[in-house]
Amino acid sequence: MQKSKTAVALLLIAIGMVFASLTSAMVVRRGLGGDWRALPFTALSLGNLLILMASSVALEFARRQKSSGLWWLSCCLGALFLMMQLLVWRDLMSAGFNVATNPSSSFFYLISGLHGTLVLGGLAALATTRAMVATWYWHGMSILWMYLMLLFQWMQ
Amino acid sequence: MKIFSTDHKVIGKQYLTLAFFSVALGIVLSLIMRFHLIRPDAKISWFATLWPVGATGGIMTPELYLSLMSIHGTLMVFFVLSTAPQGGFGNYFLPLQIGAPKMAFPVLSMLSFWTTFLALMALLASFAVEGGAPLSGWTAYPPLSALGQVAGPGQGLGMDCWIVSIALFSIASLMGAINFITTILDMRTEGMNLMRMPLTCWGWFVTAIISLLAFGVLLAAGILLFMDRNLGTSFFIPAGLVVSDQLQNHSGGSPILWQHLFWFFGHPEVYIAILPGMGIVSTVLSVFARKPVFGYRAMVYAMFSIAILGFFVWGHHMFISGMSPYSSIAFSLITLAVGVPSAIKTFNWLGTIWGGKIRFTTSMLFALGFVSVFVSGGLTGLFLGQPAIDLYFHDTYFVVGHFHMIMGVAAIFAIFSAMYFWFPKMYGRMMNDNLGQVHFYLTFIGVYAIFIPMHFLGILGAPRRYADFKELEFLAKSGILQRITTYSAYCTAAAQLLFFGSYFYAKWRGPLATINPWDATTLEWTEPSESNVVNHAPDVYSLPGEEKDFVMQSDQ
Ligand code: HEM
Numbered sequence: 026m027q028k029s030k031t032a033v034a035l036l037l038i039a040i041g042m043v044f045a046s047l048t049s050a051m052v053v054r055r056g057l058g059g060d061w062r063a064l065p066f067t068a069l070s071l072g073n074l075l076i077l078m079a080s081s082v083a084l085e086f087a088r089r090q091k092s093s094g095l096w097w098l099s100c101c102l103g104a105l106f107l108m109m110q111l112l113v114w115r116d117l118m119s120a121g122f123n124v125a126t127n128p129s130s131s132f133f134y135l136i137s138g139l140h141g142t143l144v145l146g147g148l149a150a151l152a153t154t155r156a157m158v159a160t161w162y163w164h165g166m167s168i169l170w171m172y173l174m175l176l177f178q179w180m181q
Numbered sequence: 182m183k184i185f186s187t188d189h190k191v192i193g194k195q196y197l198t199l200a201f202f203s204v205a206l207g208i209v210l211s212l213i214m215r216f217h218l219i220r221p222d223a224k225i226s227w228f229a230t231l232w233p234v235g236a237t238g239g240i241m242t243p244e245l246y247l248s249l250m251s252i253h254g255t256l257m258v259f260f261v262l263s264t265a266p267q268g269g270f271g272n273y274f275l276p277l278q279i280g281a282p283k284m285a286f287p288v289l290s291m292l293s294f295w296t297t298f299l300a301l302m303a304l305l306a307s308f309a310v311e312g313g314a315p316l317s318g319w320t321a322y323p324p325l326s327a328l329g330q331v332a333g334p335g336q337g338l339g340m341d342c343w344i345v346s347i348a349l350f351s352i353a354s355l356m357g358a359i360n361f362i363t364t365i366l367d368m369r370t371e372g373m374n375l376m377r378m379p380l381t382c383w384g385w386f387v388t389a390i391i392s393l394l395a396f397g398v399l400l401a402a403g404i405l406l407f408m409d410r411n412l413g414t415s416f417f418i419p420a421g422l423v424v425s426d427q428l429q430n431h432s433g434g435s436p437i438l439w440q441h442l443f444w445f446f447g448h449p450e451v452y453i454a455i456l457p458g459m460g461i462v463s464t465v466l467s468v469f470a471r472k473p474v475f476g477y478r479a480m481v482y483a484m485f486s487i488a489i490l491g492f493f494v495w496g497h498h499m500f501i502s503g504m505s506p507y508s509s510i511a512f513s514l515i516t517l518a519v520g521v522p523s524a525i526k527t528f529n530w531l532g533t534i535w536g537g538k539i540r541f542t543t544s545m546l547f548a549l550g551f552v553s554v555f556v557s558g559g560l561t562g563l564f565l566g567q568p569a570i571d572l573y574f575h576d577t578y579f580v581v582g583h584f585h586m587i588m589g590v591a592a593i594f595a596i597f598s599a600m601y602f603w604f605p606k607m608y609g610r611m612m613n614d615n616l617g618q619v620h621f622y623l624t625f626i627g628v629y630a631i632f633i634p635m636h637f638l639g640i641l642g643a644p645r646r647y648a649d650f651k652e653l654e655f656l657a658k659s660g661i662l663q664r665i666t667t668y669s670a671y672c673t674a675a676a677q678l679l680f681f682g683s684y685f686y687a688k689w690r691g692p693l694a695t696i697n698p699w700d701a702t703t704l705e706w707t708e709p710s711e712s713n714v715v716n717h718a719p720d721v722y723s724l725p726g727e728e729k730d731f732v733m734q735s736d737q
Pocket residue numbers: 320451452454455497498516517519520523559561562563565566567571574575576580583584587588589
């Protein structure tokens with residue numbers, strides 16, 4: 026339906042604005058002084074990015090081939106991504122980075138938390154509908170996370 | 182009437198009711214503030230009853246004054262000006278005017294209303310929590326807003342309520358924006374191409390686009406502020422800050438960062454408040470001048486250029502916050518450039534009524550009043566837009582005068598104009614025009630009497646957000662200005678009772694309205710049974726040689 030396509034496109038723009046503002050806040054905050062510390066990212070977070078992207082790819086095939094199995098595979102990968110994000114958080118905490126430790130970690134917890142919440146919403150959507158727009162949203166979340174990981178690398 | 186209705190008309194009325202409640206409360210708060218400004222030492226027993234801490238013994242503390250001011254501003258900017266014209270009239274009339282059976286997503290409309298309602302409740306709850314309502318105005322500048330109780334009683338839980346309220350409001354506005362844009366893009370009836378939409382619809386459309394891009398920024402900023410307050414982060418709080426003799430345990434943040442984020446939202450927000458009004462006024466002027474809108478396309482393009490430019494001028498709120506003079510000049514130039522599309526609109530309004538057979542209905546008077554206050558307020562914007570002048574005027578009553586004229590009063594006039602205009606459609610009855618005329622003239626004179634003296638106070642250097650001026654020697658002789666303002670405010674507020682009285686009387690007892698009492702052309706004035714295929718522009722009036730002086734959009 027045209028309506029829902031328009032709406033999801035608009036939703037993605039709105040979400041984009043939230044993360045654009047957080048990006049600009051991060052750039053400014055990092056430039057303020059010498060207190061910015063690099064986060065100890067491990068292979069885990071990179072692997073996790075790949076999981077989310079794989080989930081997107083699976084979903085795209087599921088949509089084209091109308092394959093229910095692939096659709097559920099994509100959902101499972103999505104759920105796996107969320108659980109792994111928690112592991113990433115646990116690693117960060119055990120490395121001594123909590124929410125208030127450093128602006129870099131404050132931003133990371135906030136941004137990954139927000140993104141995770143949006144992914145959770147996407148999972149709920151994928152579980153209840155086969156609409157094309159749900160896949161748009163899901164791809165949007167994958168691309169967003171790819172961008173955010175690049176951003177965090179660049180902000181190291 | 183179902184409470185959780187998905188009917189766009191019901192939702193529109195719900196929004197309007199919420200806005201009417203908020204405006205009434207906002208006015209009461211402002212009257213209390215105005216009273217305090219002329220009688221700062223007065224002992225009022227019911228102050229003590231209402232605010233045992235803020236007004237012990239009946240004498241208002243500066244903190245209480247600031248909290249009244251903050252809730253007044255937040256109510257008016259968000260819950261009145263960003264709610265009534267868009268959520269209220271927009272939900273009700275957008276589908277009717279474009280010939281759609283309903284909004285694109287009725288459930289989303291319902292959700293956005295009830296989220297707005299929750300937001301209002303969260304804001305009002307701040308009066309009840311420990312410490313009372315927040316103190317930092319509608320702009321909530323850190324660092325004081327980011328520190329909690331130590332920065333003042335209302336900066337504790339009250340400030341958290343404020344942030345929650347604003348976050349909910351942002352989410353509701355985003356939902357509304359998605360719904361409006363989709364409705365306009367995908368739900369227009371046959372023949373209703375974009376350039377045949379009434380300018381009201383363009384107003385709602387452009388406003389929705391601005392909301393979509395702006396509210397996410399406010400949401401993000403609100404979350405950061407919330408984290409600074411509750412999770413110990415330091416986004417906005419610098420190191421070594423001492424407040425109330427206590428060293429704050431934060432480091433490295435910057436309050437200016439908040440200002441950038443806030444005003445990146447905040448300036449577009451002022452257009453969210455005014456653009457639907459511009460649309461309404463354009464339509465009303467053309468209906469009652471019996472002439473097509475002068476320069477319809479120019480009006481549309483002007484709205485878009487205002488919207489676009491509006492995203493690049495936020496720095497004009499921060500000239501004094503310490504920015505590079507080069508940025509100041511850039512922001513200043515873009516700010517003054519907004520004057521161009523604004524002037525285009527103004528000239529086109531004048532062009533629309535020029536030579537028309539004007540019918541001076543109440544609705545028309547308020548539309549004309551809108552043009553008047555918009556120009557008066559716009560002129561002072563040209564002063565403020567220049568860094569050298571703004572350094573002096575910033576944070577004085579001059580700014581208060583400017584934005585009340587151009588945003589507060591102008592948008593309220595548009596709401597009144599819309600209310601008098603659409604009342605017959607909404608309730609099937611007519612409001613009394615004589616009462617309306619009296620209401621208009623009292624209000625029109627009243628608002629000038631309130632806000633012109635504020636400009637003088639500002640020129641004298643009276644700072645805004647002060648509870649008490651009696652210690653300031655250089656203002657010793659300005660008491661008369663304060664008194665004029667306060668007494669005018671009393672009278673103007675009293676005049677609004679006329680409106681409320683007339684409104685409720687008409688709703689229940691008013692004479693029945695005909696289907697198209699104003700001889701207007703747009704689709705909401707057709708019989709519901711008629712086809713709504715559109716064949717004409719929204720403003721075809723006074724064709725030479727025709728008996729009937731208007732052509733409805735759906736006429737053959
Ligand atoms: C040509 C048009 C305009 C210009 C050049 C202009 C310029 C400015 C400037 C420079 C300020 C900052 C003053 C200061 O804080 O020192 C300001 C404040 C403000 N303006 Fe305008 N303005 C214009 C139109 C508008 C319109 C159309 C609205 C609303 C509908 C508006 C609403 C406001 C508000 C609400 C503030 C005060 C915000 C606050 O500090 O609380 N202005 N304006």
